[in-house]
Amino acid sequence: MNYLDFEEPIQKLESELANLRETAASTGTDLIPAITEIEERIKEKTHEIFKSLSPWQRVQLSRHPDRPYTLAYIEALTGGDFQELHGDRNVKDDKAMIGGLGKIDAYNCMIIGQQKGINTKMRQYRNFGMANPEGYRKALRLMKMAEKFGLPIICLIDTPGAFPGLEAEERGQGEAIARNLIEMFQLTVPIICIVIGEGASGGALGIGIGDRVLMLENTWYSVISPESCSSILWRTWDNKEQAAKALKLTAEDMLGLKLIDGIIPEPLGGAHRNHQGAFDQVKKSILTHLPKLLKLSPEKRIKERIHKFESMGVFNE
Amino acid sequence: MWFKRTKEGILTSTADKKETPEGLWYKCPSCKGIVPTEDHAKSLWVCPSCDFHERIGSDEYFSLLFDEGKFKELNANLTSADPLEFSDSKPYPARIKAAIATTGLNDAIKTGHGKMEGKEVVIACMDFKFIGGSMGTVVGEKISRAIDYSIKNKRPFILISKSGGARMMEGALSLMQMAKTSAKLSLLSKAGLPYISVLTDPTTGGVTASFAMLGDLNIAEPNALIGFAGPRVVKETIKAELPEGFQRSEFLLEKGFLDQVVHRSQLKGRLSAFLRYLSGPVSKN
Ligand SMILES: [Zn+2]
Numbered sequence: 001m002n003y004l005d006f007e008e009p010i011q012k013l014e015s016e017l018a019n020l021r022e023t024a025a026s027t028g029t030d031l032i033p034a035i036t037e038i039e040e041r042i043k044e045k046t047h048e049i050f051k052s053l054s055p056w057q058r059v060q061l062s063r064h065p066d067r068p069y070t071l072a073y074i075e076a077l078t079g080g081d082f083q084e085l086h087g088d089r090n091v092k093d094d095k096a097m098i099g100g101l102g103k104i105d106a107y108n109c110m111i112i113g114q115q116k117g118i119n120t121k122m123r124q125y126r127n128f129g130m131a132n133p134e135g136y137r138k139a140l141r142l143m144k145m146a147e148k149f150g151l152p153i154i155c156l157i158d159t160p161g162a163f164p165g166l167e168a169e170e171r172g173q174g175e176a177i178a179r180n181l182i183e184m185f186q187l188t189v190p191i192i193c194i195v196i197g198e199g200a201s202g203g204a205l206g207i208g209i210g211d212r213v214l215m216l217e218n219t220w221y222s223v224i225s226p227e228s229c230s231s232i233l234w235r236t237w238d239n240k241e242q243a244a245k246a247l248k249l250t251a252e253d254m255l256g257l258k259l260i261d262g263i264i265p266e267p268l269g270g271a272h273r274n275h276q277g278a279f280d281q282v283k284k285s286i287l288t289h290l291p292k293l294l295k296l297s298p299e300k301r302i303k304e305r306i307h308k309f310e311s312m313g314v315f316n317e
Numbered sequence: 318m319w320f321k322r323t324k325e326g327i328l329t330s331t332a333d334k335k336e337t338p339e340g341l342w343y344k345c346p347s348c349k350g351i352v353p354t355e356d357h358a359k360s361l362w363v364c365p366s367c368d369f370h371e372r373i374g375s376d377e378y379f380s381l382l383f384d385e386g387k388f389k390e391l392n393a394n395l396t397s398a399d400p401l402e403f404s405d406s407k408p409y410p411a412r413i414k415a416a417i418a419t420t421g422l423n424d425a426i427k428t429g430h431g432k433m434e435g436k437e438v439v440i441a442c443m444d445f446k447f448i449g450g451s452m453g454t455v456v457g458e459k460i461s462r463a464i465d466y467s468i469k470n471k472r473p474f475i476l477i478s479k480s481g482g483a484r485m486m487e488g489a490l491s492l493m494q495m496a497k498t499s500a501k502l503s504l505l506s507k508a509g510l511p512y513i514s515v516l517t518d519p520t521t522g523g524v525t526a527s528f529a530m531l532g533d534l535n536i537a538e539p540n541a542l543i544g545f546a547g548p549r550v551v552k553e554t555i556k557a558e559l560p561e562g563f564q565r566s567e568f569l570l571e572k573g574f575l576d577q578v579v580h581r582s583q584l585k586g587r588l589s590a591f592l593r594y595l596s597g598p599v600s601k602n
Contacts, residue, residue: 164546174525181499313454
């Protein structure tokens, strides 16, 4: 278990709890009342910390090393009834963007998402969840296939951004994302997009055009990361907390600005402390929205999808 | 992002205007050649010695493209609000107010309709001098409404991009303008109307990752910087020097992302020719 700075009080209590349990086991002493008391205190402390998180703390949570990533969600949502599909049929298979066919409850779906690595080696392999143009083109290929067979599309968003590399530019990173945006608006099947971690800019939006766009409670979605925002505005990364606040990037802010359709609650203490709890919430949310979307005609879905995005923004006239 | 201050281009164009006894002179930032500003304007702000295309704004492009420079502006009165109550070195509304005062523009885009070589067209043109041509809600909304106008009146749509990308002070609202404009372009496409994207120096960030790359035809002015990530970011990522000509128009043409690179002096004629071809199987002139 990894702990963030503001999770330290929880860490302290949890190590106390571990010690007590060890003592109880090795000495045979009855420490049940003490253990129960500490467990209660952990719950209270967690509740206290999580009820007033700052935007920057949400950003930290969205990147928590113990947080579940896309493939873990897919495994849980489909109960393992999933087949990954590879390649953009043009350049290569992008490991930072994964997708495939799976069954969620009664529904055959195309599930797509950015994938981060779970350890140092895998982080490299997954390019830290930063897709190249091939990733966006693979995603589009799979979405088009879903459309052909009438399958709903589930997009799980978790990326620190589209990869800003030399080859990505040569192969048209901008064009690849742009193409996905225009194509996703006209897809005849239902699309549900869920930000499960980081929703950074165009890299996130590239699979983010949905009939429903939802965010997990401890995630962020914006035009730029707080660090980059800070470095542009103040020429240093030190003001990232201030930048996180200024950008209004939390799920609550995004809902308030009418840029997303809903927030999916996380278990107490965040998705990283209770993976199954997070999976259950996401599944519940998909199963709430999907039947409603399937009832609409494709024309109506597309019309409403476009109408939602065209209403986004605030200006004076 | 829009914020990177450039040494070339619009800043030097005013900074290098020197009062001399003979009048105003323009010093080309590329070849350092000197021309009277009047002659420079007559050559469409292109250096007569080295073809350096100086950054120009919507007024210049509209005068260049619309017949006799005549057009009707659309939604001129839209201005930015401050939904995030964003403040860095100064509050966003103050920044907008200052930009309006210094540029005489209401935001980073102007949209209008009129005739180009006798044919009705809708043109949107970005202005780099307004907060780096950054795309906030007003830019997205004006493009959307211009496309609506195109569809309603069955007119081709031309968009001249010149932008550092999304406008940070509007956060995710600016990001969603990429989605909004793409949504409208999907409707324009369904209506079978031509969309020509003209990419000029610079076109980067969210603008490249949305409407700028979505033309039926993508054409660019010579040597324009065009990319998703800015060159500085790419350089930091690869930790090496960038190859010569990287992310310039000719590079993108070679990589397959542009249909043509067109000299500014030929822009109007070429756009008109494209629209004639795209008007249907039987040529009307
Ligand atoms: Zn020159």
